[in-house]
Amino acid sequence: MTRLSLIATTAAVLLSTTSLVQAQERGGVMTYGRYADSMFLDPVLNDANVDIWILSNMYDTLLLPTDDGQSVQAGLATDWNVSDDGLTVTLTMRDGIMFSDGTPITTEDVIWSLDRARNPDNGIWNFLLAAVSEVTAPDDKTIEIKLAQPDPAILPALSVFNAAIMPKAAFEAMPGETDLEKATAFAEKPVGSGPFVFDSWERGSTLKLVKNEHYWADGADGQKLPYLDGVTFEVIPDDATRILRVQSGELDGAELIPFARVKELQDDPNINMELFPSTRVADIIINVRPELDGEPNPLSDVKVRQAMNYAANKDAIIQVVTFGVGTPTSSFMSSTTPLHTGDGPVFPYDLEKAKQLMSESGYPDGFTASILTLAGNQDELGIATALQQMWSQIGITLEIQQVDNATRTEQYRNGTFDMRAGAWTNDIADPNQITSYFAYSPTIDALHSGWKSEEVDKLFEESQSELDTDKRAEQYARIQEVFNQEGPTVLLYETPYPVALQDNVKGFNQIPLGNNIFRETYLEKE
Amino acid sequence: MSMTAFLGRRLLQLVPTLIFILIVVFVLVRLLPGDPASAVLGDRALDADVERINRELGLDRSLPVQFVAFVKQVFTGNLGNSISMKIPVTQLIADRLPITMLLTFMAAVIAVVMAVPLAFVAALRRDRLEDSAIRGAFQVGLSMPVFYVGLILLTVFGAKLRWFPVGGYGDGFLDHLYHLFLPAVTLALSLSAILMRNLRSAIIGVVDAEYVTFARAKGLRANLILFRHILRNALISTLALFGLSIGTLLGGAVITETVFAVPGAGRLMVDSIYGRDYPVVQGLTIALAVLVSVTFLLTDILQAWLDPRVTK
Numbered sequence: 001m002t003r004l005s006l007i008a009t010t011a012a013v014l015l016s017t018t019s020l021v022q023a024q025e026r027g028g029v030m031t032y033g034r035y036a037d038s039m040f041l042d043p044v045l046n047d048a049n050v051d052i053w054i055l056s057n058m059y060d061t062l063l064l065p066t067d068d069g070q071s072v073q074a075g076l077a078t079d080w081n082v083s084d085d086g087l088t089v090t091l092t093m094r095d096g097i098m099f100s101d102g103t104p105i106t107t108e109d110v111i112w113s114l115d116r117a118r119n120p121d122n123g124i125w126n127f128l129l130a131a132v133s134e135v136t137a138p139d140d141k142t143i144e145i146k147l148a149q150p151d152p153a154i155l156p157a158l159s160v161f162n163a164a165i166m167p168k169a170a171f172e173a174m175p176g177e178t179d180l181e182k183a184t185a186f187a188e189k190p191v192g193s194g195p196f197v198f199d200s201w202e203r204g205s206t207l208k209l210v211k212n213e214h215y216w217a218d219g220a221d222g223q224k225l226p227y228l229d230g231v232t233f234e235v236i237p238d239d240a241t242r243i244l245r246v247q248s249g250e251l252d253g254a255e256l257i258p259f260a261r262v263k264e265l266q267d268d269p270n271i272n273m274e275l276f277p278s279t280r281v282a283d284i285i286i287n288v289r290p291e292l293d294g295e296p297n298p299l300s301d302v303k304v305r306q307a308m309n310y311a312a313n314k315d316a317i318i319q320v321v322t323f324g325v326g327t328p329t330s331s332f333m334s335s336t337t338p339l340h341t342g343d344g345p346v347f348p349y350d351l352e353k354a355k356q357l358m359s360e361s362g363y364p365d366g367f368t369a370s371i372l373t374l375a376g377n378q379d380e381l382g383i384a385t386a387l388q389q390m391w392s393q394i395g396i397t398l399e400i401q402q403v404d405n406a407t408r409t410e411q412y413r414n415g416t417f418d419m420r421a422g423a424w425t426n427d428i429a430d431p432n433q434i435t436s437y438f439a440y441s442p443t444i445d446a447l448h449s450g451w452k453s454e455e456v457d458k459l460f461e462e463s464q465s466e467l468d469t470d471k472r473a474e475q476y477a478r479i480q481e482v483f484n485q486e487g488p489t490v491l492l493y494e495t496p497y498p499v500a501l502q503d504n505v506k507g508f509n510q511i512p513l514g515n516n517i518f519r520e521t522y523l524e525k526e
Numbered sequence: 527m528s529m530t531a532f533l534g535r536r537l538l539q540l541v542p543t544l545i546f547i548l549i550v551v552f553v554l555v556r557l558l559p560g561d562p563a564s565a566v567l568g569d570r571a572l573d574a575d576v577e578r579i580n581r582e583l584g585l586d587r588s589l590p591v592q593f594v595a596f597v598k599q600v601f602t603g604n605l606g607n608s609i610s611m612k613i614p615v616t617q618l619i620a621d622r623l624p625i626t627m628l629l630t631f632m633a634a635v636i637a638v639v640m641a642v643p644l645a646f647v648a649a650l651r652r653d654r655l656e657d658s659a660i661r662g663a664f665q666v667g668l669s670m671p672v673f674y675v676g677l678i679l680l681t682v683f684g685a686k687l688r689w690f691p692v693g694g695y696g697d698g699f700l701d702h703l704y705h706l707f708l709p710a711v712t713l714a715l716s717l718s719a720i721l722m723r724n725l726r727s728a729i730i731g732v733v734d735a736e737y738v739t740f741a742r743a744k745g746l747r748a749n750l751i752l753f754r755h756i757l758r759n760a761l762i763s764t765l766a767l768f769g770l771s772i773g774t775l776l777g778g779a780v781i782t783e784t785v786f787a788v789p790g791a792g793r794l795m796v797d798s799i800y801g802r803d804y805p806v807v808q809g810l811t812i813a814l815a816v817l818v819s820v821t822f823l824l825t826d827i828l829q830a831w832l833d834p835r836v837t838k
């Protein structure tokens with residue numbers, strides 16, 4: 001397993017050297033426009049992308065995700081090894097590491113942080129470390145993680161935001177009785193060991209980070225990272241205003257550019273319109289329970305679902321909704337997910353085949369069904385409207401119901417919906433999270449669809465402790481084959497993260513998991 | 527009835543209003559489908575997490591029990607903690623409501639400054655070119671959607687001419703005023719149109735009134751007639767309308783704050799409703815209700831001062 005770490009390190013070195021063709025320049029504050037503000041800057045207790053995607057700038061983990069989001073590289077730990085039986089992970093701590101307040105990072109901080117992260121009472125991410133049974137420190141340089149059963153995803157799990165190392169003493173000195181109360185106080189002015197330090201926060205408006213003078217990593221110029229003096233996040237919920245601020249030069253970058261505007265910004269000579277590979281997939285989730293509201297459910301017929309998949313013209317939807325930015329999915333998981341299989345759309349558009357399948361199904365004359373979309377979400381409405389037209393050709397009348405998120409989640413969780421538009425982004429560089437939610441029925445009934453495959457459930461359980469990479473890849477290949485063909489979804493497309501940057505912004509990365517990485521970002525002086 | 531008795535009566539009327547609001551906001555926010563936990567967790571929500579969070583928030587208790595706890599909290603000045611942001615609601619309101627109040631106040635001032643002189647010109651030059659031009663221009667302002675006007679102002683005066691910042695709130699009081707100018711103008715447009723039209727017809731009504739003809743016959747100076755007789759009497763109905771419009775203005779602030787990226791209470795309210803952040807929705811509604819009630823009270827007092835008949 002040490003070979004794995006060697007490969008990862010080599011890959012990381014190669015990646016970083018190829019991106020460093022020009023000389024880095026130091027200094028300056030980068031202002032970055034976000035669509036929504038962060039809510040709760042605690043690595044363990046947060047529950048939203050607005051927090052997750054920026055946390056790693058403030059909090060460091062033992063291992064870091066690689067730039068392609070597929071693997072891990074050294075973080076606060078320089079070396080790591082998984083024992084042959086897969087039950088022990090041994091990590092060597094980096095020398096001389098400190099929190100941003102100058103206090104040293106000790107093994108005690110690591111043990112406390114990981115114990116807090118895996119505590120089942122804390123937050124919604126503890127499942128990522130569920131295999132861990134004990135964290136100890138044999139000496140002041142070594143961390144030993146004991147697992148109750150082998151976990152092939154334990155290394156990526158140690159690079160996820162919730163496994164961030166926090167200063168135990170500073171946290172426990174916070175006012176309050178419970179962990180939540182202390183975390184609330186701590187997250188108002190967090191202290192971590194990431195490349196940046198929290199400076200100030202005006203909720204709903206600006207969040208300012210400044211350079212962490214104690215950060216461990218070196219830049220290409222041999223001096224400490226980061227290159228920037230700071231990062232300022234500005235909240236600009238309106239898409240048009242956010243773009244206008246980039247165009248007027250008031251922002252150095254802005255996230256979540258609507259697909260409709262990507263082409264225009266690509267043509268703007270002053271703007272670098274980046275499309276970072278992501279793990280984001282868009283699909284339609286179908287309720288496949290045999291009965292809905294006491295009536296037989298046509299969507300429970302696998303032939304009907306396959307007909308719907310064939311009748312959905314993915315390329316047309318990609319043109320209409322993403323203005324050509326997306327690509328058809330070749331599996332339920334994005335092509336950037338490790339162990340993804342497939343090449344080209346699972347169900348290439350074929351109206352004849354769709355009609356054929358419908359006539360063979362239990363509903364040759366078609367039926368009426370509804371789809372839930374998020375009110376105000378143009379992408380979902382576009383998808384639903386396109387499908388309404390496409391499926392009318394195989395006799396399916398689609399009723400579009402626009403609802404708000406909480407309403408939709410309620411119907412979703414109660415299993416009372418017919419269909420809904422869905423989107424997913426991974427939080428870990430492993431296929432296990434998406435598969436657990438999508439295909440493994442005990443988690444949430446396979447996207448609350450009521451779909452269940454004994455074979456998939458069994459394969460997933462086996463894969464969760466399968467250390468043989470080839471065997472695990474086979475298990476995942478079969479899971480994807482079954483789910484893609486018979487599963488409760490209409491597979492649509494995957495899209496990148498559209499980020500508009502000023503031309504002089506270099507070295508910024510949004511990895512496929514969504515994390516905004518400013519650690520090697522610099523502003524070229526004009 | 528004296529002014530004091532009038533004031534006392536109006537203040538007493540506030541009590542049942544506020545109690546009613548407490549009940550309505552508590553019930554309404556819970557009638558919305560979905561619960562805070564699943565709204566916050568979204569598609570990733572696991573049953574166990576949703577149950578645990580609802581238990582932590584005390585939402586597994588019966589509604590009457592929750593209501594009593596809520597009322598107790600309100601009367602001790604504690605509005606609870608935000609579910610998504612964890613921090614006290616009072617802190618959130620203290621941070622963000624003043625921004626909306628400043629924005630609304632600026633918009634109200636701009637609306638009055640635009641509406642009053644132009645209403646006079648339009649009324650006194652009734653059916654002439656000036657009148658048609660003023661009414662036409664305000665009609666355009668009234669009929670354009672707020673978010674569209676906002677974007678146009680941002681594009682022209684912000685991005686193109688660079689006279690104003692493209693959204694945001696700035697640092698320091700003067701900078702805040704500078705940042706809030708365009709959003710305030712946007713917000714003021716429709717209100718000023720309504721005020722102008724109302725004031726114009728009120729002035730026309732007063733100009734033709736017998737007491738004005740009498741004042742003219744007495745040979746009073748034109749300015750004196752204009753301010754003491756015409757304006758004072760014409761303002762009475764417009765003032766009532768203005769007071770009522772403050773509530774609408776606060777509502778309009780939601781869209782304006784979004785377009786101009788102003789971190790006010792309007793945006794906080796919308797986000798909290800979507801997030802089913804009960805404590806924030808409740809707290810903000812109460813704060814806004816108090817604010818609107820106080821505005822009504824102030825306009826009532828002003829009206830009473832302008833027109834002593836009101837207190838009778």
